[in-house]
Amino acid sequence: MNDARKKAVVLLSGGLDSATVLAAARADGFDCYALCFAYGQRHAIEVEAARRVAERIGEVELRVIRIDLRTFGGSALTDDIDVPHNHDVESSKIPITYVPARNTIFLSYALAWAEVLGAADIFIGVNAVDYSGYPDCRPAFIDAFETMANLATRAGADGVKLTLHAPLIDLTKAQIIQLGVKLGVDYSVTHSCYDPDGQGRACGRCDACRLRAAGFSQAGQPDPTRYQRLEAT
Amino acid sequence: MNDARKKAVVLLSGGLDSATVLAAARADGFDCYALCFAYGQRHAIEVEAARRVAERIGEVELRVIRIDLRTFGGSALTDDIDVPHNHDVESSKIPITYVPARNTIFLSYALAWAEVLGAADIFIGVNAVDYSGYPDCRPAFIDAFETMANLATRAGADGVKLTLHAPLIDLTKAQIIQLGVKLGVDYSVTHSCYDPDGQGRACGRCDACRLRAAGFSQAGQPDPTRYQRLEAT
Numbered sequence: 237m238n239d240a241r242k243k244a245v246v247l248l249s250g251g252l253d254s255a256t257v258l259a260a261a262r263a264d265g266f267d268c269y270a271l272c273f274a275y276g277q278r279h280a281i282e283v284e285a286a287r288r289v290a291e292r293i294g295e296v297e298l299r300v301i302r303i304d305l306r307t308f309g310g311s312a313l314t315d316d317i318d319v320p321h322n323h324d325v326e327s328s329k330i331p332i333t334y335v336p337a338r339n340t341i342f343l344s345y346a347l348a349w350a351e352v353l354g355a356a357d358i359f360i361g362v363n364a365v366d367y368s369g370y371p372d373c374r375p376a377f378i379d380a381f382e383t384m385a386n387l388a389t390r391a392g393a394d395g396v397k398l399t400l401h402a403p404l405i406d407l408t409k410a411q412i413i414q415l416g417v418k419l420g421v422d423y424s425v426t427h428s429c430y431d432p433d434g435q436g437r438a439c440g441r442c443d444a445c446r447l448r449a450a451g452f453s454q455a456g457q458p459d460p461t462r463y464q465r466l467e468a469t
Numbered sequence: 470m471n472d473a474r475k476k477a478v479v480l481l482s483g484g485l486d487s488a489t490v491l492a493a494a495r496a497d498g499f500d501c502y503a504l505c506f507a508y509g510q511r512h513a514i515e516v517e518a519a520r521r522v523a524e525r526i527g528e529v530e531l532r533v534i535r536i537d538l539r540t541f542g543g544s545a546l547t548d549d550i551d552v553p554h555n556h557d558v559e560s561s562k563i564p565i566t567y568v569p570a571r572n573t574i575f576l577s578y579a580l581a582w583a584e585v586l587g588a589a590d591i592f593i594g595v596n597a598v599d600y601s602g603y604p605d606c607r608p609a610f611i612d613a614f615e616t617m618a619n620l621a622t623r624a625g626a627d628g629v630k631l632t633l634h635a636p637l638i639d640l641t642k643a644q645i646i647q648l649g650v651k652l653g654v655d656y657s658v659t660h661s662c663y664d665p666d667g668q669g670r671a672c673g674r675c676d677a678c679r680l681r682a683a684g685f686s687q688a689g690q691p692d693p694t695r696y697q698r699l700e701a702t
Contacts, residue, residue, distance in 0.1 A: 348538065
């Protein structure tokens with residue numbers, strides 16, 4: 237690490253959480269390299285949101301990796317299965333929107349880029365509320381990935397400690413929004429909905445929309461989300 | 470796991486090691502789902518070798534995943550850097566042919582497919598000789614990936630134990646070849662060389678060629694490899 241400023245790779249989906257994490261990494265003094273994944277047609281709108289977020293925060297190098305998780309199928313986010321609405325977010329069952337090994341794959345690419353850049357820090361925006369049954373959002377998963385990453389890479393072999401940061405992991409959605417507002421995040425350019433319409437407007441009914449709307453409400457902040465239906469706000 | 474036969478995902482590069490692992494998994498009674506990666510133009514020949522190996526062993530479902538590790542650069546196997554010849558394979562330095570986080574990325578995709586298939590077993594052909602400085606071929610890496618994988622997935626959350634098999638990890642190249650010959654592997658269709666010519670013939674000088682040739686010699690088996698130069702055999 238000869239650079240004066242430390243480099244960090246930040247997973248950026250264009251959603252509320254990852255936008256907050258990118259702002260937090262910048263505030264911590266890191267030069268940020270944002271990594272966004274295009275997987276399945278349904279989420280093209282997420283890539284556009286990621287570009288807007290990176291531009292709005294500024295001085296961020298964004299790479300978009302196109303991967304085809306539909307090769308394996310198995311999830312409503314990549315297959316042509318209907319996204320369920322009004323799913324019980326308090327349920328401990330893993331929702332159908334879970335994508336097999338998604339965070340593992342995303343973090344593996346982040347690890348590759350970090351090694352090439354000479355970055356010893358990776359940021360991911362998982363949190364306890366988003367967990368709601370997603371195994372790869374648990375603190376134990378983050379710890380295990382970090383351990384594995386330090387054995388996997390040349391950096392680890394050379395004695396450089398790689399750190400996987402999940403700064404939102406213990407925060408509620410409201411606390412994440414309060415943090416982001418403090419850091420100046422413009423949430424109007426972020427996208428969270430699993431089932432947007434052609435104009436990118438949120439459905440207001442899927443898990444992601446409900447958690448997001450409740451977060452703005454509990455944070456006492458105006459919700460800048462564009463919704464398809466007034467009654468869902 | 471309602472199936473009578475257990476399913477396994479096997480990483481298949483078309484090389485000597487992974488062909489042996491595929492045959493070993495079949496011999497252990499697994500229904501085999503082979504996963505091959507196309508990364509960078511230089512290795513198109515590996516994908517063809519993987520197809521030939523899968524066909525020769527038979528009853529194997531092969532999926533080829535196209536990924537672009539050149540997005541990040543950083544290795545002679547994916548960049549336009551010359552592959553070094555006569556590199557000291559006894560050296561503890563990590564060779565330039567090392568691809569950042571390669572096995573981590575490959576295993577992450579295998580994990581996704583295993584979860585969709587309901588497979589609790591993944592096979593990878595890393596071994597101690599191939600280690601020669603590659604951090605992601607170490608036993609400690611395999612153990613750490615397995616631990617992480619069991620926390621990452623729905624299967625792990627449901628109490629199904631996922632096992633990452635690296636049956637070659639303690640074998641020399643000669644022992645691997647002896648095992649493969651016993652299992653009926655046809656090594657003439659496998660490919661190992663880092664620097665083949667347009668006809669797919671091996672250079673005989675790179676690390677992979679030297680380890681392979683020495684393995685056949687030490688195993689007392691004829692070397693079926695097609696070489697570019699006679700003096701390299």
